[in-house]
Amino acid sequence: MESYTTASAPSVYKQMSDAGYDHAAVERRWQEAWDEADVYRTPDDVDDPTYVLGMYPYPSGKLHMGHVRNYTITDAYARYRRLRGDEVLHPMGWDAFGLPAENAAKERDTNPRDWTFDCIETMRDQMESMGFGYDWNREIATCTPEYYQWNQWLFTRFHEEGLVERRDAEVNWCPECETVLADEQVEGEAELCWRCDTPVEQRELDQWFLRITEYADELLEDIDDLEGWPNSVRQMQRNWIGRQHGTELEFDIDGYGSIEAFTTRVDTIYGATFFALAPDHPISEKLAEESEEIHQFVHHEADPEGDEPNGVETDLTATNPVTGEEIPVYVADFVLSDVGTGALMAVPGHDERDHAFATKMGEEIVPVIAPEPDDWDGETVPDAPDVSEEAYTEDGVLVNSGEYSGLESETARERLTAEIDSAEEATQYQLRDWGISRQRYWGTPIPVVHCDDCGPVMVPEEDLPVELPEFINTTGNPLDAAEEWKQTTCPDCGVDATRETDTMDTFVDSSWYFLRYVSPDLEDAPFDLERANDWMPVDQYVGGIEHAVMHLLYSRFFTKVLADNEGLEHREPFTNLLAQGMVQLEGEKMSKSKGNVVSPQRIVEEYGADTARLFMMQAAQPERDFDWSEEGVRSTYAFLNRLKEMVDTATEGEADGDDDAIASYVANEIDATVAIASEKYDDLTFNRALREAQDLTRTLRQYADYTEPHAETYERGLSVVVRLLAPVAPHLAEELYAELGHDEFVVDADWPTAEVDRDRVRKRRQLVENTREDVRQIVDVAGIEDPERIDVVVAPDWKYDALELAIESNADNLIGELMQQSHIREQGDAAADYGQDLQAEREALSTTLDPDEEYDALESAAWLIEREFEAPVHVVRADAVDESVLTNAEPGRPAIEIDD
RNA sequence: GCGAGGGUAGCCAAGCGGCCAACGGCGGCGGACUCAAGAUCCGCUCUCGUAGGAGUUCGUGGGUUCGAUUCCCUCCCCUCGCACCA
Structure with missing residues (x-):
């Protein structure tokens, strides 16, 4: 200070x-x-x-x-x-x-x-x-136990329905948080913990899983019906579930029997020139025990995160189930054990990653799919493409594929899947079951007792909730340290048993x-x-x-x-x-670490909650990012202050202005504002709704500044503004609503209503705005310093008729058609000129207000022009002026005469 | 790479076939008020123009249309999500 x-x-x-x-x-x-x-x-x-x-x-x-x-x-x-x-x-x-x-x-x-x-x-x-x-x-x-008991109850119900599973699993472990994380809680390529950004490790642990994959299809398919959701979110969920249709089929490997592989491109099977296993595939692990070289690769060289595909050749071969061909088997780090079956047939001619690996290892690259020729007859086998430099990954027509050559990819996939003995259609998901075990204290205890004889046993419903014991400050899991709590008896057989010490994921x-x-x-x-x-x-x-x-x-x-x-x-x-x-x-x-945080408390103290809320809601659409601006906050606060002053002044003494043209302009604006703002509130575009409310406030202030306002109109305007702002600035709205003489809360008030035709509103506003702009332009371009008198002349009725005819007419010769109307023909040259104009803009014509409506709109808005130019404005009908004045008058565009 | 959403005047940001040189705000300029400043109010803010006119604009290049900022295609750039996914 x-x-x-x-x-x-x-x-x-x-x-x-x-x-x-x-x-x-x-x-x-x-x-x-x-x-x-x-x-x-x-x-x-x-x-x-x-x-x-x-x-x-x-x-x-x-x-x-x-x-x-x-x-x-x-x-x-x-x-x-x-x-x-x-x-x-x-x-x-x-x-x-x-x-x-x-x-x-x-x-x-x-x-x-x-x-x-x-x-x-x-x-x-x-x-x-x-x-x-x-x-x-x-x-x-x-x-609270009142809440989390139901987590436990739901867990047992899920268990009864077969949706809970205990599995020994390789899990994401955050060493900082000392707990397991779900796949969804591991972020980015670097695999960082979502809470503390610590690199995540892998551990083998017994874990409880909820079998969300049982619902994968429904979760995926129902996304289509979530029409009230943003596309981005829907797409992210689709990706996450990651369903893929393909074929599962078996390749024989000597001494290891049939090995299952998953492919979405069984149509390329004639091009499979090698077979690849994940480093942690059971066969790879067995081979690693026998071969120093494979052991070295599996345990030291394999780098699934690296950009380069690495691998080592084994001395095994796999038998292609269609061609009977023996192809070499590799252990390769680009094969992931949790994708598909952890084993794949590699088709370097038609898969980029396989291509890169084959090139590196000197394996054969065979084209078996050709792009479908533009003029393809559906039978002829096209020439094979050159895939030596780059794989061709699109669908096409099979070549070099024995009896299947000449088929389209799609058809070939169906036939091959049906005709290969070991093959069947299969669906893969990226979605995994949801591991909910967390080795932490502050969560819902998983309601399970571990019994040496019975294994894990659900805590019976009548014993729920399993409440958390007192917190013990320890380095590991405090529940593990709560010895007394941990010791219990088996609900099934009654012998000594221990409680599950994991708690549930807070999700x-x-x-x-x-x-x-x-x-x-x-x-x-x-x-x-x-x-x-x-x-x-x-x-x-x-x-x-x-x-x-x-x-x-x-x-x-x-x-x-x-x-x-x-x-x-x-x-x-x-x-x-x-x-x-x-x-x-x-x-x-904004983030604490960057130190660029604006405190809501400070804003509330300085400007009040209403200002903070109003500023935020008017700054941008709710779904968009926006910048906090102290300048904007201040101007929002100033707006609320001005509004309060207006209401204070209005309620001091009864206004006694007439219900004149100006009042009718204001009344129209009030209705228009209500209509637009309501629509915007409906679709949550508060920024637009609030802009309307602020515009109306300005109109009302101008009104009161210009003349003695008509009490009823002015007060209705204020009351409308207050209610339009009430959802966003509720406190001041209550204050002002009370000041305006209402006994009920604005919270309980009725939303203002207005019977308006949005199209008419738009046209009225347009007409007034265009006319004001035209006056400005004339004054400016003609260099009129100090206008004495401004006449605004509505076009004659016949022009409106002509316009309407022109819009409806399909005739080639519009002028001829217009001239069939005697009251238009009587206008002579003027009619011909206007007819020319209409003809020229034929396709772009649109209806306007009718002459009386235009007159009313202009008459009621005349004060805005008078006020701006400090000259009397006369809005007149066409029949009150000389014909020469009317040349420029058209529907939607009055003639303007300025005297200086 | 795949997917989603974007690119609009000095900046932020509406519009999403004709009403568009394009709402609104910020910044800038001029005016009113004031002794003055601030606040407030009124204009102007692509270029040229002595009566409402003309010209060039809405990432780039094409196309559809009588007419495109708005529709379609190409490319470039940004943001987000997924990604060696078989």
Whole structure:
């Protein structure tokens, strides 16, 4: 703060008024009032409310701008739907399990539970200070036994349905987090942990898996119907599932029997010149025991991440099941054990990677597919292409393929798959089962007991929940160290046994939380089935793109399982999805590490929550990234202040202006604004809706500056502006709505309505804007310093008739057709001239308002021109002026006469 | 490499067959108000033009059309996701 030593009293007052309205007081007042009236409560008995949901946050203790944007979008939409008269369900909760709480607890010598609840308290306060209208009665926190018992219950139900599997698996292990990660949680080529960016290692562990692959086909196929989802997300899920149709077939290898290989291009089998095995294929491992060279390759040289395909030749051969040919077998690092069968037939003529390897190893490259010739007769076998330099990877016509030569690739694949004894159609997925075991404390204990005799046994339903023991500050897994907790008896045979010490991936929590909001306190089921069937699916879901695959795919999976086994009548959880863009600073993502973070708290203190929300919503479409700008925030704040001043002034004394042409212009603008803004709110383009509201505010201010406004019109205008802003700037909207004399909350008000024809609105605005621009241009080009009088002359009726005829007419000779109308023909040369014009623009003609409507529109907008040029403006009809004036007048374009 | 989304005036950003030299904002320029500054308000902001005109523009090059920023194709560039996937 600067200190003033010589400031005079008036300048101090000035400073104070510049500081703006007392947003802190306004916001506090209405937050308390809402709270008292419980306005955001959604009673259990409402019928199919509009379900608006933002992805619940991890309670880190601090709301950041990304949260503010996310939850302002849902809040604005929820409020809008409410104003529209819908019942709305808009809940909030906490993704409260997770590793950061453990780390924080260790650092602060507390425990994850206390730390997490502290964070929740703080964040809830921050959300309330933002004015987000949640039904806090439905709040959930996933770290409470009341919530996570249902994770355990669902786990046992999944188990009963055969969707849970325990497997010894090679898993991604983050040494920093000391836990396993799902494939989805490993990022990029460098394979870094999604949380801490530590390079991930591989470990062999016994793991619990949810068999999401059982649902791969449905998860894939239903993406087509998710029309309310962004294409990007849909495509990412399709890629992730990665279904591929192909053929599985067997190659015999001496001494090892039949080896299964998967190919999508069985049509190229005549071109298979070698066979390749993954380094960790069982045969490779056996060979490595016998051969020093192969051992060296498998354990030291193989580099699956490298760009170069490496390999080593074995002394084995594989038998091509079609040709009977013996081809050499390699162990190669570009063959991956988790893709297909870990063994492949290599066709260097038609696969780039095989080509590169064959070139390196000096293997034969044989063309067996030729591009289909343009004039192909469907029979003749074309010439083989040259594939010595580059593989030909497209489909085509088979060559060098015995009896199959001359077939198209597609047909050949079908026939070969049918005719090769060992071959059958097969489908491969990239999607893997979901490993949910985590070696951490702060998560849902997996409800399993390990018994030496019975093996892993599910904890019976009546013994749920398995609650977490007290936190033990240790380096490994605290559950492993909780000896007393760990020791139990086998539910099946009663002997001493130990508890499973792994907890569940927190994505299990978030895969069904949206169902828990429906009945958050229900004690005998995860959710009230009947109500869930009525209330689900979520109508509008909003969150970050980073959850495009994981959370959104798991939630879809859970929903489908619940539909199949628990009577849920919905197979998809989220009808409409909005992936909101990032809030950036100078083109860069805000992040603590970059130190370019703008604190929402500071903005709220300085300008208020309404300003922060309004600025964000008007800055860009919700799905786009945008730059935070202090300048923009200030101008948003200034706008709210001006609006408040306008309302203050308007309510001081009753205006008593006439319901004149100007009032009708304003009334029209109000209607137009309502129509456009409503449409924009419907499709969540808040930026456009808010622009309309701000434009109307400006029109109203100009109106009041120019003349004594018509009280009813002006107040309706203000009341409309206030309601259009209410979803985004709810506190000030309440304040102003009350000032305007309403007793009810604006939250509960009715959305303004307007009966308008969008097409007419557009034409009116266009006409007025074009006319104003023409006047400006004339004044400017003609160098008129100080206009004395401006006449605006609407074109004569016959021109409108002629225009209409011209639009409808198909006649070659338009002028002839026009002249058949006596009232047009009577116009003589003028009619001929105008007819010429119409003829010239024949294809581009479009209808205009009719002459009376144009007159009205111009008459009511005349004040804008008078005000701008400080000269009287007369809008006149064609019959009131001399014909010479009318030459330039056309429908949609009045003649303009300026005297100086 | 594959897939998705983009490239619009100094910058940000709407538009997505004729109403488009192209909404809106920022920045810049001029004016009103003020002793002055700020705030606010009103214009201007591709080029030329003494009555609403003309010319050149919406990544590049083609095409469809009476007409394209808007539709189709080629290429270039950006962002995101997947990727030695058999």
